[in-house]
Amino acid sequence: MVHRLLRTLLLAGVLLPVLLTGTVVLAQVQESRSYRLEEMLGLALQSNPGLQEAASLVTRGRGLQTTASAYPNPSIDGTFGPGRTRESLGNSQFFERGVTVSQPVEWPGMRQARQRAAEAGLAGSQAAVDAARLNVLADVKIAFYQLLLAQHNAQLITEALAIVQDFHRGVKARVDAGQARPFETLKANVEVQKVGNDLN
Structure with missing residues (x-):
């Protein structure tokens, strides 16, 4: 259960380990x-590609705003080449x-x-960017607290497993002493396996 959640967080590109106090230990292979x-x-805001894309749209909007405030450029065209007249006076050629x-x-x-449209585009x-930033922060916080919950659940299941194993030892001691039937040991084994499966 915990491994699936960690894998999901890694695949989503968001590592948000946290303890109840606001910190968590991220176990890595080497450190x-x-x-x-x-x-x-802070890391999510720095390296999130969605935020970088939204920021590039703001840059584009500023460029469109500058373009919208510019006057159209004049154009200059030139032609040259040989020419000839078709008058009855003669065939004269010239350039x-x-x-x-x-x-x-x-x-x-x-x-x-055009300027108002560019300003509206920039405001949009x-x-x-603000919406993307809020979404990233919300996603980070959700994943943060989901991991915290998963860690807490894993701790509770580990404690429950220890309790069930103590119970199993007590039942086994009672069976060995002849105070309970051997079937009780089998039932205690099943309970230990159920809690062990929850941990995985």
């Missing part, structure tokens, strides 16, 4: 380290050149509407 809830929240400069003029209010992106 063990204690983490506080605040540390885990033609032309330059065109144009400046787009927007409809009144178009630029302001910032709200998405």
Whole structure:
């Protein structure tokens, strides 16, 4: 039960070990380290890809806001090449050149509407960052307390197993002394196995 929960937390990318006091010992192969809830929240906020993606949307929104406030650029076009007249005076050839400069003029209010739309997009992106941050914090806290509960349950089951094993020894001693039937030992064995299965 505890192993499945730990595996689920690892696969989800959130390691949130905690004890009731706010710390938990994360058992690793080579070393063990204690983490506080605040540390885990900080790690989750630093390295969560969803938050990084939301932050990139804010950067994109700022870029769109800058673009929306810019005036359209003028354009310059040029043409050149050989030319010829088709007049009755003769066939004269010459070299033609032309330059065109144009400046787009927007409809009144178009630029302001674009700016308002970009501001609304930026506000939406910032709200998405806030929502993603709150979701990450909530997920971290939920996993934190689920692990705490799993650790507490494992401790309770271990204590229950010790109690049942003491009971089994008492029943076995009674059977050995002839005060109880051998069937009682079999029932006590079954109870020990049930509690042992709960621990796994």
